Amino acid sequence: MSKEKIRQVLKEQGKFSTDIDSLSDDADLYEAGMTSHASVNVMLALEDAFDLEFPDRMLKRSVFESINAIHAAIEELSA
Amino acid sequence: MLRATDFPHFSVRRRRSAQQHGAGTVVVGTDLVWIPEVANSVSRFGQRYLNKLFSVAELRDCEGIPERRYASLAARFAAKEAVMKILGLHADQAIPWRAIEVIRPRGTSPSIRLHEPAIALAKQAGIHHCALSMSHDHDYATATVIATRSLKKPTLRCSKTSPSSPFH
Secondary structure: OHHHHHHHHHHHHOOOOOOHHHOOOOOOOOOOOOOHHHHHHHHHHHHHHHOOOOOHHHOOHHHOOOHHHHHHHHHHHHO | OOOHHHOHHHHHHHHHHHHHHOOEEEEEEEEEEEHHHHHHHHHHHOHHHHHHHOOHHHHHHOOOOHHHHHHHHHHHHHHHHHHHHHHOOOOOOOOOHHHEEEEOOOOOOOEEEEEOOHHHHHHHHOEEEEEEEEEEEOOEEEEEEEEEEEOOOOOOOOOOOOOEEEOO
8 A cells, every 4th residue: 555655645745757557566656766865855855744754864865766665665664 | 188287287286285185086976956846845744844854954944945945955955965976884774864954154155064863974984175066046955065075084173162074
């Protein structure tokens, strides 16, 4: 469920040139066209969608590089 | 073809730089931002977006001319990304955007001020002086940062009393 929610946020904020549904959960989102500025929007929209806040220690490329990575970060913050 | 030795003053300057910082290289970072995307983000996320990316001083510097506000914000974001490229971050190195600040004291050109953890990362990368240039035209803003990187022990200037450090 939460991965679907992540995909929805990515659809709205990721500015991908390809269809997000065609990407696997471990596909590199930056390789798929997500810009650094778009990743800011993705992060803020995820905070809204999951009612959490990404701390400074998580502001790194590896946290937002795939749906699986985002999911793992959200799981950690929600625990 | 002209060589550096054809310009005596250049040669002297180059030797001094090598004495101060050790033999090194010049590194360049650049970034381009679509200004309407910044305007959309401000509209969508408001102050939360601004506070995540920019310092109070940066936001104040961008308030001057309303029509240029988004262009100024976009150029500053590009500058932060350009510095990140120079630092050569690994995917697992965290750095908040506010750790890289564009400062513009009255009457001077804009420059970069680093805060932790960017100071530590710059030391680790052997980055010394850096120069910043920002520009915008119509829908796009860009920033270019040029820095020197030492190949031996880094000596980035740091204040012992302040958590921040001028990056120039």
